[in-house]
Amino acid sequence: MAAPAIALAGVTHHYGTKPALDLDDLVIAPGSTAVLGPNGSGKSTLIRLLATVSALQAGSLRVDGLDPNVVVERTRIRRRLGYQTQAGALPPNMRVDAFCDYVGALKEIAEARHRRRWTHWVLNRVGLGDVARDRIRTLSGGMQRRVALAQALIGLPDLLLLDEPMTSLDAEQRANVAGIIGERAADATVVVTTHHPDDVAAVCARVIVLSRGRIVFTGTPADLAEQARGFVWETVTVPAGVTSRSVGAGRHRCVSPRPPVGADLVDPTVQDGYTVAVARAGQDNGA
Amino acid sequence: MSSVSPTHHSTLEAALTRAGQRPRFLAGVPTVDRSRAGANLAAIQAEVDAPRVPWLARLLRRLGVREQTIPLVTATPGLRRSWLAAVVVALLFAIGAASDSQAEGVERIVVFLTMAPLIPLLGVALAFGRGVDPTHEIVIAAPMDAFRVFLVRAATVLATSTVILLVASAMVPEGGLARIAWLLPAVAATAATMALATRIDPRYAAFAVATAWVTIVVIINQTTDPATTFGPVTQVVCLVIAFAGAIVFHQRRRRLDLLSEDR
Numbered sequence: 052m053a054a055p056a057i058a059l060a061g062v063t064h065h066y067g068t069k070p071a072l073d074l075d076d077l078v079i080a081p082g083s084t085a086v087l088g089p090n091g092s093g094k095s096t097l098i099r100l101l102a103t104v105s106a107l108q109a110g111s112l113r114v115d116g117l118d119p120n121v122v123v124e125r126t127r128i129r130r131r132l133g134y135q136t137q138a139g140a141l142p143p144n145m146r147v148d149a150f151c152d153y154v155g156a157l158k159e160i161a162e163a164r165h166r167r168r169w170t171h172w173v174l175n176r177v178g179l180g181d182v183a184r185d186r187i188r189t190l191s192g193g194m195q196r197r198v199a200l201a202q203a204l205i206g207l208p209d210l211l212l213l214d215e216p217m218t219s220l221d222a223e224q225r226a227n228v229a230g231i232i233g234e235r236a237a238d239a240t241v242v243v244t245t246h247h248p249d250d251v252a253a254v255c256a257r258v259i260v261l262s263r264g265r266i267v268f269t270g271t272p273a274d275l276a277e278q279a280r281g282f283v284w285e286t287v288t289v290p291a292g293v294t295s296r297s298v299g300a301g302r303h304r305c306v307s308p309r310p311p312v313g314a315d316l317v318d319p320t321v322q323d324g325y326t327v328a329v330a331r332a333g334q335d336n337g338a
Numbered sequence: 339m340s341s342v343s344p345t346h347h348s349t350l351e352a353a354l355t356r357a358g359q360r361p362r363f364l365a366g367v368p369t370v371d372r373s374r375a376g377a378n379l380a381a382i383q384a385e386v387d388a389p390r391v392p393w394l395a396r397l398l399r400r401l402g403v404r405e406q407t408i409p410l411v412t413a414t415p416g417l418r419r420s421w422l423a424a425v426v427v428a429l430l431f432a433i434g435a436a437s438d439s440q441a442e443g444v445e446r447i448v449v450f451l452t453m454a455p456l457i458p459l460l461g462v463a464l465a466f467g468r469g470v471d472p473t474h475e476i477v478i479a480a481p482m483d484a485f486r487v488f489l490v491r492a493a494t495v496l497a498t499s500t501v502i503l504l505v506a507s508a509m510v511p512e513g514g515l516a517r518i519a520w521l522l523p524a525v526a527a528t529a530a531t532m533a534l535a536t537r538i539d540p541r542y543a544a545f546a547v548a549t550a551w552v553t554i555v556v557i558i559n560q561t562t563d564p565a566t567t568f569g570p571v572t573q574v575v576c577l578v579i580a581f582a583g584a585i586v587f588h589q590r591r592r593r594l595d596l597l598s599e600d601r
């Protein structure tokens with residue numbers, strides 16, 4: 052079965068009276084897509100809608116033409132779905148292998164020996180084969196995130212939704228998860244939310260930037276980086292009122308519309324593009 | 339398979355790994371597919387690495403529970419040791435109160451009969467929902483009906499608490515058959531909680547039903563004697579509530595497919 056395309060049109064979502072999401076038309080094609088945005092920008096709300104666990108309040112959502120408002124179609128979407136929720140969504144007292152077995156049962160894998168094979172495979176794939184019999188609470192934060200990823204991979208779903216999969220991971224683990232996402236993106240639709248723009252370029256073919264529930268950018272990581280062309284500087288002295296980060300050798304990198312004194316214009320990164328996209332959205336909202 | 343020794347395991351692994359290398363006497367025989375050999379090795383490895391099945395899962399299997407249902411039962415959050423411990427302590431207090439009481443007949447076990455239906459209720463409140471089950475979102479996003487998961491867990495909790503309560507009933511000092519007059523109220527309270535849980539968080543549903551039950555018992559006890567409070571009329575009413583609750587729960591089951599704030 053071909054990886055599903057996702058189409059959203061006029062989707063809005065509120066928590067009480069507070070708006071959380073207000074999207075125009077959006078199509079998420081097969082392959083990997085990153086959803087970037089600051090806290091409270093609507094990333095998790097969007098993922099929950101795509102995962103069909105939140106009800107659509109307004110607008111339309113189709114996953115490969117299937118409507119999650121129709122019970123039968125929602126179940127068909129869920130049969131193709133792997134969903135990694137945000138941190139903390141694991142039973143602390145359960146063993147890692149028992150948890151995967153449990154998720155396998157929820158995914159309608161009826162036979163215990165098939166669930167055991169999936170458990171074995173996914174845990175080895177995320178590098179946790181050695182801790183299969185440990186209690187989840189005894190694992191580090193990074194290992195727990197990988198357990199959460201492992202359960203999403205059971206059955207190799209062709210719609211993979213990962214909410215902050217890189218959180219708490221060290222560089223090696225991030226590379227491993229990036230590899231898994233890249234591998235799955237070849238024959239699945241993978242949507243990843245992240246706080247880390249620099250992960251995006253390594254992992255995803257497309258980027259959506261959300262700010263205050265609205266889409267402020269869609270395109271490739273390279274296109275996002277280009278948003279900041281002409282605004283990124285490296286300097287020795289950090290000008291007042293400009294956010295900067297150290298890049299070593301006593302130099303600092305900053306994003307600013309005007310060149311700081313003695314600064315050199317440099318090529319922008321995805322992080323810079325993201326900073327500019329969010330700042331522009333803030334200005335537009337303030338205007 | 340979990341009893342395979344490390345030596346046999348290594349031998350088996352080596353043999354399967356070499357499966358693609360052809361000895362001379364196999365010349366002319368079609369080549370072994372390496373990827374298939376690898377898949378076989380993975381399957382065997384998964385069986386060798388398979389953990390010892392927990393006693394509860396073994397028991398359920400012997401009782402004829404389906405393979406797919408067993409993990410749902412063993413993962414029931416309401417079956418925590420803390421819940422079981424709380425049940426035992428609460429029942430010991432109720433039995434103690436009955437033993438110390440100077441009253442006679444049903445009046446002596448009125449605290450026990452009032453408390454007993456709350457125990458499965460507490461278990462159901464802890465069995466399903468976002469606040470008590472960290473995997474709740476994963477459960478909802480899975481293709482298996484959340485309704486079925488809730489039902490399996492509620493049945494598990496109800497069965498466990500019924501066994502404990504029956505043992506406790508045998509320990510209360512007197513009352514005859516009235517000692518199990520909690521059974522239908524417990525089923526009715528559980529059914530009412532589950533029906534209400536299709537609208538609100540199961541914890542709030544359980545709290546509402548528990549409050550209603552205790553209030554009704556206290557009010558009736560003030561106007562009549564305990565034998566009437568837990569008598570045939572109450573039992574029939576509880577039976578009706580149990581059926582009504584089950585019907586409402588079934589009709590609204592699709593609401594459980596979404597997070598509680600979206601129902």
